[in-house]
Every structure is written in structure tokens, then in C-alpha cells.
């Protein structure tokens with residue numbers, strides 16, 4: 174064979190497959206196929222389905238693509254909307270190599286996202302069924318023990334060069350690259366150093382990809398976790414692709430996880446693929462810090478009457494933690510109106526939540542303007558706060574690598590290496606210890622537990638991001654929240670921390686029934702979770718629990734945000750694991766929006782369940798703040814906000830509610846909660862006890878009730894935490910200025 178291209182005779186028929194008009198379509202890219210049998214050039218159109226933002230990093234293997242690519246006039250207006258715009262207003266001319274790189278950058282077929290079915294993946298051999306071809310998916314995670322059905326890679330049965338993993342793309346596909354990763358295991362090290370790629374249209378005749386006159390050798394992995402991209406010297410249309418390992422880690426076996434990059438060849442007669450994605454006209458792409466900021470500004474510009482951007486603090490490197498408020502009266506707490514929050518991106522590499530929260534802002538704005546009754550009601554009756562990126566430093570790290578090459582953990586932690594989801598104070602053990610010591614357990618406070626003293630110190634390992642969120646949680650009387658993560662498909666509810674450090678144990682709160690309801694609301698409306706035929710993400714089957722699980726029953730996490738929110742404030746919070754793939758390719762974002770849209774909306778609406786009202790002074794009619802709202806047989810109280818308004822989330826039923834406040838006589842009412850998502854109004858009017866009463870208590874040498882002390886301590890500790898945060902922030906700014914000064918002097 175004289176041609177140095179990996180080409181296929183079988184694609185000849187493609188020449189007649191497309192009409193010429195397609196070639197000038199802006200949304201398509203032309204690629205020339207040199208057909209080895211005839212050396213005639215035939216033009217085909219290839220639909221690039223994605224709005225590519227995946228910044229694929231060139232590796233050694235990419236050197237290979239210096240061979241002639243017979244690509245003609247590649248125009249791609251729609252594809253990289255973000256690359257020219259929005260770099261803080263500056264237009265950066267793309268370099269030649271960048272241009273070529275993005276042109277060749279096709280989306281993943283979906284081994285990681287599970288868009289590729291198990292039946293589409295085959296292999297030459299397998300060590301055992303748990304290491305079968307279905308496990309050869311990028312970023313798949315194994316269970317703790319090896320040997321079950323769910324191990325961390327495909328592993329061949331033999332250590333020779335005749336082993337292969339094969340993917341059937343089903344459609345004719347322009348293959349552009351392979352992403353390779355080693356085996357996920359805590360027990361062994363296995364990865365592939367080099368490999369060849371073969372292509373076929375019938376899975377019988379195979380052609381090896383060539384680099385010039387030689388078979389192309391792609392560089393694979395140097396460790397088990399980092400994905401490495403191999404770019405095909407010549408993008409080639411075929412249906413089947415094989416990865417054929419040549420060398421591997423000397424003490425290991427032939428194991429790999431992979432993703433295939435390819436653009437589906439567009440058949441103009443087939444309209445089925447037009448259905449993919451979403452009808453909502455939203456900005457579906459990955460937004461880095463600057464793009465996110467710009468995007469949020471554009472939403473406030475479009476909907477100035479119902480939006481407001483504010484910041485709650487800064488990350489370690491000084492990136493701002495932006496929040497979008499959406500409400501009919503932005504900037505104001507309205508009496509009786511509950512406050513909701515979504516927090517995303519606590520783990521920076523779990524990027525889907527961030528984009529869904531950005532989608533949600535834009536959606537609420539657009540639908541409100543259109544007069545969508547459901548959205549108008551939600552925005553009018555609720556004050557919504559959206560924090561798309563709690564850990565922007567981590568996100569930027571993952572973003573640099575892109576959706577396919579960030580791996581499983583890069584960008585998860587804060588800049589200082591802190592896992593923010595175990596960085597909150599562990600109040601569970603404080604409460605449980607107090608209960609154990611107490612003679613009368615019912616006297617121990619079951620809510621509003623103060624931050625422990627050690628946590629407020631300057632040298633406490635508390636990240637600036639966590640500090641910012643704690644202050645935010647105290648400033649706003651949040652009622653309901655969800656913490657958006659990724660990498661699984663399940664909704665978990667508190668407690669996350671188990672009693673007595675058990676690694677795994679169901680640890681319900683006093684509000685277990687309502688938390689299970691909240692988790693169910695999200696899980697049962699998420700289109701992927703709700704699909705009974707879905708396959709499990711990695712190694713745990715959450716479908717047996719209807720896709721919800723108690724956090725402690727999953728794995729214990731002391732110091733989680735959910736637990737802190739419940740123990741320190743009035744706010745109920747669950748964790749949503751949004752997708753198997755932590756960082757889906759941009760082309761998956763429209764479908765992920767559709768998967769989660771109803772869930773995100775219906776979850777917010779749950780804030781209007783249970784009872785709510787205002788606690789007032791009988792004489793002055795003024796609201797009473799910090800009044801305790803106690804529901805009989807519910808071992809978790811909540812407190813009224815500054816204006817005396819309160820919200821108590823409850824399932825339908827009849828409740829005996831007692832409200833009391835410092836200096837007032839308690840008051841009792843029976844409140845009925847119906848099935849509709851509409852809170853029952855239960856107002857309370859309290860009569861002041863003579864001020865004398867407290868004085869008498871003191872005069873008699875009696876103890877002031879524990880709860881008053883607790884409240885004062887809680888306020889004191891927060892003041893201390895804020896003071897140390899301020900000192901730390903000032904110090905960091907000083908250090909940075911000093912560094913810059915030195916740098917300037919040095920230069």
C-alpha cells in the first residue's frame with residue numbers, strides 16, 4: 174500500500190451519500206477522505222455536534238499529527254463560541270496550532286458518559302468478568318475489593334500484542350483520537366505504555382492507523398490515573414475502532430480505560446439526531462471564571478428587575494465566590510418569603526452542577542419574562558440564591574485539562590488541598606457527646622449548635638471558601654438547599670456523619686421522613702435516575718434504594734456541609750450526585766439540562782411545604798427573632814428569623830407546635846399540613862413575661878436556661894471566626910502585594 178493514511182475502501186460509497194449543498198453549511202465541517210483504492214478525493218460532511226470547549230492538551234502522541242491532513246477549508250462558526258469572545262472583553266487571535274487542534278477535536282463517543290452501551294464494546298479476551306470490556310471506560314471506578322463484577326478497567330487475559338478493545342460506534346464516525354487511562358485499583362498497578370489503533374467498517378477487515386509509511390505507535394500512560402490523549406495522524410471515517418496495546422507497565426498486565434473521540438458522519442436524510450439536546454435556548458458550554466462572570470452579568474442585564482449578583486467572599490487565590498439572587502425584590506428579605514440556595518462546584522472538577530446552575534439562572538430569567546406561570550410563581554414567592562462555583566480554584570485547574578483529560582480527582586480540592594465537603598465543623602459529635610453526658614437528653618439543644626472554639630482560630634485548617642459559606646449561611650435565613658456534586662447518580666440526605674465513627678451506617682436525623690421526601694423528589698424526576706433500565710455508574714447500585722441514600726449509610730463524612738447546615742442553621746440540605754461523568758463534554762450539556770430541569774424546579778418548590786408564619790409580640794406586634802419553634806415528637810427545633818418569620822418544613826399531617834422566646838410565655842397551636850405544596854400559615858403571638866422574671870431567676874441563684882447560653886455562644890463564635898477570616902484575608906493580600914513588588918523589582 175503506497176498511501177500513508179489509515180483509510181478504508183469501504184467508505185467509497187460515502188461519496189454519493191451527501192449532497193453538495195451540505196458542503197457549504199456553516200454548521201458542518203468538510204473533510205477530505207483519500208480512498209486508498211482509487212486515490213480519488215471524495216468530500217463528506219461531518220457534523221460536529223458539540224459546542225466544543227474541551228481544551229484538549231496535546232501530548233507526545235499529538236506530534237504524530239504533523240503528517241499531511243487533507244482537510245480543506247474547515248470552517249466552524251458555531252463550534253467554538255467561547256474561544257474568541259469573553260476573555261474579559263479581549264479578543265485573542267487563535268494561533269494556527271490551536272485552530273487545527275479544535276478543528277480536529279471531536280466529542281467523545283460516550284464510553285464515560287455511558288452513551289455507548291456495554292453491547293458496543295468487545296475485547297480479544299478478559300482476565301475475568303469483572304475486568305471485561307464493559308469496564309474499559311474512562312474514569313470508571315472499582316469497588317474497594319477487587320474480584321467482583323465491577324473492577325476498574327478492561328484487562329486482557331494474556332500479556333501479548335494481540336490484545337484489543339473494540340468499540341462499535343454504530344454510525345459512521347470520523348474518528349479523531351483516543352483517550353487512554355490505566356486501571357483503577359488500590360491493590361495493583363496496571364497501565365498501557367504504547368498502543369496501535371485499528372479501524373474497520375465490518376469488524377472483519379482491519380486497517381492499522383499509519384504515521385507516514387509506518388504503523389502509528391501512540392503513547393499511552395505513565396500512571397494509572399492520568400488520561401492521555403492520542404490524536405489520530407489522519408482523522409478517518411469508519412464504524413469500528415480498536416485499541417491494540419503494544420507495551421505496558423512491566424510489573425502489570427494489559428489493562429486500560431478509554432474514551433474515543435469522533436464526530437458522527439451526518440446523513441442529511443436522517444433527522445433523528447436533531448432531537449438530541451434541549452429546546453431551551455440556553456448557553457450550553459463550559460464557562461471558566463471569566464466567562465461565568467460575564468455570563469452572570471448578561472443574565473442581570475436581560476432581567477434587571479429580578480436578579481442581583483453579589484459575592485460572599487474569595488477563594489484562596491482571590492477568585493470571587495459569586496452568587497446570583499433571583500427574586501421579585503432582589504436585595505431584600507420579604508416577610509414570610511422563604512430563601513432557597515443551590516451550591517455547586519464544592520468539588521471543583523464536578524463541573525456539571527456549575528453549568529446547570531448557570532442554565533437555571535438563564536432559564537428562570539427567560540421564562541419569567543415570557544410569563545411562564547410556574548416560574549413567575551416560584552420567583553415571586555421565593556428568594557433564590559445560586560452559587561455556581563464554591564471552589565473556583567479547583568474548577569480552573571480541571572478546566573485547563575478539559576472534560577476528557579481532567580481525570581477523576583484533578584481540581585476536586587481547594588488550592589490548599591482541602592476537601593471542602595469535610596471542612597465544616599463537626600457539630601454532630603458535639604451534640605451526640607452532650608446527649609450522652611446529659612441526664613435528661615431532651616434538655617440538650619438539638620439545633621443551632623455553636624461552632625467549636627478551635628474552629629475559630631487563625632491557624633485552624635479552615636479554607637477561605639468554607640469560611641465564606643458559613644458567614645453566608647448565617648446572614649441569610651435559608652430554609653432549603655441542595656449541594657450539587659457529580660460522579661454518581663444518587664441523592665443523599667443527612668446525616669452524613671455516623672455515630673461512633675462507623676465507616677457506614679444509616680444515621681437518620683429527626684427529620685428523616687422529610688429528608689427522604691426531598692431526596693425522592695429530585696431522584697424521581699431526574700430523567701436518568703428515574704429510568705429503570707439505566708446501568709450503574711461505577712460499582713454501587715443505588716437503584717435498589719430508589720436512587721436515594723442516607724449519607725452515613727453510603728460512607729461517613731464528618732464535617733459535611735449538609736450536616737452543618739442542619740445542625741447550625743434552619744436550612745435543610747441534601748447532596749445531589751448529578752451524573753456518572755463528573756465533567757461531561759460540552760456536547761452533553763443540553764441533554765443533562767433536560768435530565769435535570771424538572772428536578773431542579775420541583776426541588777425548589779418543596780420550600781413551600783410544611784408550616785410557616787410570624788412570631789409576634791402581643792403588645793407591640795413586632796416580630797420576635799430567635800424564637801424557638803418546637804414540633805411535638807420532632808427532636809429538631811428551628812428558630813425565627815430577624816423579622817420574626819419562620820418556616821418549618823414538614824410532611825403532610827397534624828402537628829402540635831410550641832413556640833417560645835426569651836422573656837415570653839410559650840404558646841401552643843395545632844397546625845395542619847396538607848398534601849399540596851403550599852405552606853400552612855401558623856402565626857404565633859407571644860406574651861412577654863415580666864422582665865422581672867429573669868431577674869428573679871438570677872436572684873434565686875437559679876441557672877439561666879441552657880438554650881440562652883447556647884445562643885450567645887453561637888453568636889460569639891461566629892464573630893470570632895469572621896475576625897480571624899478578616900485577618901487571614903488581609904495577610905494574604907499583603908503577601909501577594911509583597912510578592913508582586915519583589916517580582917517587579919527582580920524584573
Ligand SMILES: [Zn+2]
Nearest residue numbers: 520523658659
Ligand atoms: Zn463531590
